[in-house]
Amino acid sequence: MLKIEGISAAYHSIPVLKDVSIHVPKGKVVSIIGANGSGKSTLLKAISGLIKINQGRIQYQDQDITAIPAHRIVGLGISLVPEGRQLFAHLSVQDNIRLGAYHYFKKSNRAEIEQSVKQAYQIFPILEKRSKQIAGTLSGGEQQMLAIARALMGRPELLLLDEPSMGIAPLIVREIFNVIVNLNQAGTTILLVEQNAKAALKVAHHSYVLESGNIVLEGIAAELLHNPKVKEVYLGG
């Protein structure tokens, strides 16, 4: 479904990704794990068009999307849940969710949109209770849910998640990962970037380990879970 071929990217002329290739098959959960600063987030930003890449190609469903600007990527069926949530902090929960449907808002009728909103609330019931609240005042976990809900409103076939567990209490992390599994079972392909390696490896089918912008390990997620090298990447040798 998504094929990344040898991409390199730099941030302020500092190389962050070096010749990274990744393949995400349809219907699977693929995770990318690695310590801070290994280039995970940059990879997702590159896919969703927020940053330019210097080299390589990104192919999505047989279409080259390397040079497509960010605001058109979502229309192709790729939604990103960015690191740190990146909500519209001064808008209400409702508005955040509705804006998720922005790219097809004009083409569809109200009822259809409301239907999607309802679905989002079904996945995260807490958000319905908070629907009038200003997004910036939500707790970290709720914000993360809202960010996912917003991304889902874009009706993605491929959902990119950037560190959904960051700064969130373990109980909520579990809830969010449950949602991720459910979404995948409902047919959404997922590319998950996580620092929380155990959690990520548990839900993923296939996994890549990124270190300093290079893919250092790759394999079936369940196998990687017990690979001592993973611990080494995180906690040092």
Next chain:
Amino acid sequence: MILKRITILITICLFSIGLLISCAEKPPEPKKTYKVGALFSVTGRTSFLGDPEKKTAEMIAEQINAAGGINGHNLELIVYDTEGDATKANLALKKLITQDKVSVVIGPSLSGTSLAVLPLAEQHEIPLISCAASYKIVHNEKTGKPYKWVFKTPQTDTMAVEAIYRRLKSYGLNYIAIMSVTTGFGASGRGELLRLAPKYGMNIIADEKYGPKDTDMTAQLTKIKGIGPQAIINWSVGPTQVTVLRNRSDLGMANILFFQSHGFGSRKNIELAAGAAEGVLAPLGACNIAELLTAYDVQRDVAMKYMQDYKTKYNEPLSSFGGHAWDAMYMVINALTEIGDDKVKIRDYLENNIKGFVGQHGVFNYSADDHNGLTDKAFAMVIVKDGDWSLAD
């Protein structure tokens, strides 16, 4: 090294651009021309003064040259735009003197710029005929006499103020409110209103101001309304003097006698006031009211001709400010015709031979003690009646 190169490059550019423009500007001219310089505030916030002045001066120069020039000499009019800026006026006058080598200068349009360049004219000994109102231009406070080289054509504020005060006195009114715009024009008029009030027994019970770009003067007028004067005198130019009239009529103050300054002299103002100018009085020079002048008034012919010429050429109503340039231009032309383009001779001619000169704004009589040459007859008190001027008597 880069910096060095830039410096050199810039300097070369500077020189070459200056050179190019100047070369393109001045093709060599074989026959001797009379050069007259002019400084008007053609653009900027005081363009309502300089623009008609420039148009008038250019029109006259064209007419003269079309008629064969002055004794066969072509008249070259060099106009610089001061934008009402003292620095620019200063630079431009020096350029007129040292580079263009003109023999006489008309302008500047404003009292401020005139005062700014006055010492230069004295220093370089070149006759200058200012088109600005302030009496300070032709009155050296240290000597009590006029400056040697400086003349002016507009009536001074003093005359306008005296005309108004005399009229008020004849009506038996003496509790008055004054309003003025915070520009040179307004401030100078306000100064004269305050200075001359005791002489005419006037009690100024309100002294209000507003900015040249203000959109509403209701507050000032409300305050005046609260005090209840017998008459209001407003000193301004441009759109504010119309806004004042409108605000006044809105506030139901039309029954209080209202005077405008001589800056009101354009029919456009009556038009813009949309009825609110009815009954307003203003002291105006002849050129505003040419049609109203009786047939045997000496000024009628010149005023009518100027008005028609101007309308034909520029297709816009005459403004009284253009008349100041007309007066200055013809004084200069007379001088050039009579004695040629020697600076000293021109000055002497202006001082001694401008006697009974019939101009747009009055009959001028210059003398060693008077470089303005106008009497209080230069103003006629005019009232707005049925959307047009009418003599107030």
Next chain:
Amino acid sequence: MLQIAKLPIAIFAALIITFPWMAHQIPVIDHYADIMVFVGIYCLITIGLSLLMGYAGQISVGHAAFFGIGAYVSGILTTNYGLNPWICMIIAMLITAVIALLVGAPSLKLKGHYLAMATLAFGIIIFIIFNEEIEWTGGPDGMPGIPGLSLFGFKFDSVDKYYYLVWAFVLAAFIFTANIIQSDAGRALRAIHTSEPAASAMGVDIAKFKIIVFVYSAVLASLAGSLYAHYLNFINPSTFDLFFSIKLLIMIALGGMHNIWGAIIGALLITFLSYEWLHYFEEFEVIVYGAILLLVTIFLPNGLVGVPEMLKSWVRRKN
């Protein structure tokens, strides 16, 4: 790249010294020396502003006020009280310094657009005072009769003499400012501009430095004002209005504010454009002026001093 080497200053000085002579050789630019007097006066302001805006990164839209305070204090003290112009000049600078300190201390805590508004408001208030206090300032009509300058009997009474006087001040201010830029203090200013957190981590007292530069630039503007008043022998408020503050801003931006040479080039270019060259466009003057500004802002983001750098990188790309 920010080194102010001795050679360019020497060349600059040589150009300045020979300029009047050169100008007098070519009749059509004979009066350029006269314009250069004003360029010099404006350079004094822009040099200080360049340090304030380009190096310390603080916007001021109110420097016309300091220019005006210098001019009016000099004007009032010389004409009304007959004091020696040089003493008045120093008094004017002291008064300006105090006012700048009082205004700067609270203002410089503001950031970005708020600072711009505060300085702009200050500028307008001062302008209104010039206009309204007629007994002191002569009001809108201005103040004639300000005496010229003389030193030990030597009168600066011609364009060329005054030219050398003004440009001597400019050179001194330029070298003084260049020295500051190259010293520890200058580095601290540039540090503040790049990163306030890092600068304060280096021990730079940011508030203090901002104030010092603000006061310094105000005092230079005041000096320029005094020189202006004694040259023109006349001042009126409209010289010191908001539009002049904006013009100063334009000079800095057009010349390139990250470099003190930009201050000189900007003042030179804008002064010549508005006093001389644009004159030839008559009706279109304003349009041409606006268009030039816009084009420079769009295509030369680093101002005119950035041009060689741009050309270099262009050539490099070509090869």
Next chain:
Amino acid sequence: MNRLAQEHVLDVQGVAMTFGGLMALSNLNFQVKKGTIKAVIGPNGAGKTTLFNIITGSFPPTKGTVKFKDEPIENLKAHKIADRGISRTFQTIELFSNMTVLENVMMGCHTCVRTSFLSSGLKLPRSHRKETEILDRAMKVLRFIGLGEKINEPADSLALGEQKILEIGRALASEPELVCLDEPAAGLNETETHVASSLIKAINAKGITVLLVEHDMKVVMNISDEILVLNYGQKIAEGTPEGIRNNPRVIEAYLGGEA
């Protein structure tokens, strides 16, 4: 003077920090011994950078005290703290990009060698002398950190590793007693990381106390004498590298618990 107190260069007592209701740090206590290297680690969002910002004076803590050499510094402005002898680097490199390498380090000398505006404007001999002094010191630092060859290059033209090194050098120029390094190895490759770790060791060998935040565990484990582990703004462990490596709470915090 009390011997124990002297041993602790830095003493953090009960420090808490809240941002608009969000608790970034809560009731944090720890000390840094003179002449040691102490590392602060923890997952993203654990409050490490907040802690650094409080110590170096970017903002005061909501609660608690920070003592440097027995004197409270928690309410001092950043530049005052720098004057006292704490210098720092930044997570996102904050070099003065419009200056050369040399000038960056010279900027670091600001705390010790100060000249007045007037004397530097007039280039008085005094300011000239001080400028030379600054130059000497900066050159010494640059040779020490191994960037002596690149002094006239613009700071932002350096490679990332060199920029990190330069930032450390700039922090050293003020001859601090305590340097706080915020992720000195982030984004570096293996060789560069190695260079950075040896530099940190060399600094420590000169007697300067080092406090660092770092994600690269190889670096942390190799060079630190003591490690402090934060999670959700709280201290979850403190001790030697060996002890930390095998601490189950730390492993859980890092690799995640059951999900």
Next chain:
Amino acid sequence: METISFTSQLFQYLITGLTVGSVYAMVAVGFNIIYNVTEIINFAQGEFVMLGGLIMVFFHVGMALPLVLAFPATVILVTLVGILLDRLAISPIRQPSVLTLIIATIAASILIKGIAMFIWGKDPFDLPAFSGRNPITVMGAVIQPQYFWVIGFLIVVVIALSIFFDRTIIGKAMSACADNADAAKLVGINVKQMILLSFALSAAIGAVAGVTMTPISLMEYDRGAMLAVKGFGAAILGGLGSFPGAILGGLIMGAIESFGAGLVSSGYKDAFALIVLLAVLFFKPSGILGDIEISKIKRF
């Protein structure tokens, strides 16, 4: 001789202040719309007002179009100018910094002023009042019908904008850009288009201000700069980015000028407004409602 009681005077000052302030408020709202999306202060905002007045004169007086046609036509034309401004002056700038953008908008305002002078000349123009010039007397104070139009249009603008930002997806999208441009891109919002839209909107509001104020105060080519300064002052006074702040700021500025002129000194009235502005800034550096949280949350 007709006089006026002191209370009536005060009431009159208030009415006048609110009318003048409404114009400032509209200019300030225009500043905020662009500022919120782009963080640019568009100093050409005053020129939109000037163009609104003069183009309206052209349509309504020159071409004798009825008010209902001339008004929208004017707004559309000025909106086009706003769009051109963004496309020709703002979006081509490759390295935008605060100062570059300030200079660019100042340059644009000079350019627009120059073109207006070229088209309309330097004279002021009048526009007939929308519903006559027969004033109404309330509590001894006199109110021009046009005052109601000015204040009324401010209210209409406020309501229209609050509906736009609260109820429409495009409005939400614009707020979203202001809030978090990257996130906006992620949900498919074309940020550049939103910037363009913000210029169009604020030009339209400027045009409305110009059209409604011209029957009171006439209009000429160089009115823009002063209005921009006053409007900028109002926006800063209220707190940049806050719409309620802009309106509050505008009305306060207008009221201070009016009361200052009436009660203290008319020569210093502009100075009073600015001194109050400075005082507010020195005590609350982000303006009256300028707390970023509050301003952006309480859009309307």
